[in-house]
Amino acid sequence: MMLGQKQNAPILGEICFWTLADVSITREDLENLFDKHGLDKKYLPPVVSDKKAFSRALKDLEKKEKEKLVRKIADNEDIIAYCIVDEIADQNNIDVDYELVDAIIFNKKEQNIKLKLNNVDHKWIEQNFEYFKTIYTVDDIRTMIVKVLKNINSILIRKHGGVYFVPKNSISELNKLKNIVNEIGLSEFYTLAIYDIEETKKTAVKLFKEDFLSELKETADHVIELINKDAHSRHIQNSIEKFKKSIEKLSMFKTLLQFEAKDIDEIIKNYQEKISQSLLTNI
Numbered sequence: 001m002m003l004g005q006k007q008n009a010p011i012l013g014e015i016c017f018w019t020l021a022d023v024s025i026t027r028e029d030l031e032n033l034f035d036k037h038g039l040d041k042k043y044l045p046p047v048v049s050d051k052k053a054f055s056r057a058l059k060d061l062e063k064k065e066k067e068k069l070v071r072k073i074a075d076n077e078d079i080i081a082y083c084i085v086d087e088i089a090d091q092n093n094i095d096v097d098y099e100l101v102d103a104i105i106f107n108k109k110e111q112n113i114k115l116k117l118n119n120v121d122h123k124w125i126e127q128n129f130e131y132f133k134t135i136y137t138v139d140d141i142r143t144m145i146v147k148v149l150k151n152i153n154s155i156l157i158r159k160h161g162g163v164y165f166v167p168k169n170s171i172s173e174l175n176k177l178k179n180i181v182n183e184i185g186l187s188e189f190y191t192l193a194i195y196d197i198e199e200t201k202k203t204a205v206k207l208f209k210e211d212f213l214s215e216l217k218e219t220a221d222h223v224i225e226l227i228n229k230d231a232h233s234r235h236i237q238n239s240i241e242k243f244k245k246s247i248e249k250l251s252m253f254k255t256l257l258q259f260e261a262k263d264i265d266e267i268i269k270n271y272q273e274k275i276s277q278s279l280l281t282n283i
Contacts, residue, residue: 009195012257013167014174015157015204016192018145022185023138030136033183039176043148045140048133051080054106054113056137057128058082061120068101081105084120141184148177155253157208159215165194165204167256194257201257208253212246213267219243220271227278240275 027047034041055072062070065084074081084101103116104125113129115122146162152170157163166174174191181189194200223239247268254261 009197011168011171012194012196012201012204013165014171014191014193015163015165015207016149016154016174016178016190017161017163018181018187018189020138020141020181020185020187023136023141023187025136025141025184026134027136030180030184033180037176037179039148039173039180043144043151043177045136045144048136048140050106050108050111050133053129053132054080056132057125058104060128060132061125069098073103074105078109079105079107141181141187145177145181148173155208155249155256156211157204157253158211160211163207165208165253165256166191196258201259204257205259205261209261209264212250213264216243216246216264216267216271219246220275223275224278227275227282230282243271243275 027044030044031041034044058070058072061084062068067086069085069087071083071085072080073083081103083103086099086101088097088099089095090097101117102119104120105114105116106112106129107114113122113125115125149164149166152166152173154164154166154170154174157165178189178191181187194204219239219242223236223243226236226239250261250264250268
């Protein structure tokens with residue numbers, strides 16, 4: 001899909017975003033998609049750990065038992081334990097009480113699941129646990145997508161909705177990722193070509209600018225807040241590095257799209273002065 005008319009103009013890159021739906025894929029099937037479309041398998045999600053599979057099985061139980069609460073009560077070297085409770089409302093006394101239904105315990109060393117009271121379906125829990133050990137979910141695929149995009153030098157231009165700009169020299173890898181995602185459940189991966197013409201550059205800059213200014217304000221305000229609170233120097237330094245990375249992102253995007261942003265440069269300068277003033281005041 002193209003944004004605007006091509007007009008024989010050179011391509012600068014592509015904007016991409018996606019929706020994930022009906023995601024439930026085994027590692028074997030995902031590996032086959034990587035082979036089919038030629039994407040490096042270093043981007044494959046890690047094998048699902050027992051801990052993650054157990055947690056997902058319990059979250060699924062919570063969806064099934066909507067009237068019950070599922071809460072983690074222990075997670076140490078030996079076990080992970082969740083309790084299932086009934087919430088009982090006392091309308092007369094404006095109060096609430098909780099009654100233990102069962103406790104589900106996963107032994108990390110023995111790799112088995114036990115119930116404290118045997119009030120829930122042990123077989124269903126075991127089957128769900130085994131299922132989630134072999135399946136990648138939405139979270140795994142989303143993490144995989146972001147990992148690929150980071151490694152092909154893309155720039156996050158809109159945090160909400162996950163909109164990225166991918167430079168022209170990485171479009172080939174982007175298309176491999178796109179083809180894979182489009183074959184996972186009902187997911188869809190969209191790309192918009194950005195050409196070196198004013199119309200498309202303005203659209204891309206507008207998308208980037210709004211979110212970037214929000215990010216910049218958030219990071220700068222956090223730096224100033226930590227300085228004024230006399231926080232630990234390490235925390236202040238980390239927040240300053242985050243602020244600098246935001247500025248670096250702008251610089252990279254300006255180079256890729258070949259545009260000037262004097263208004264943003266002035267805002268950055270003001271924030272830098274405020275941070276410097278805060279540092280001097282709190283010495």
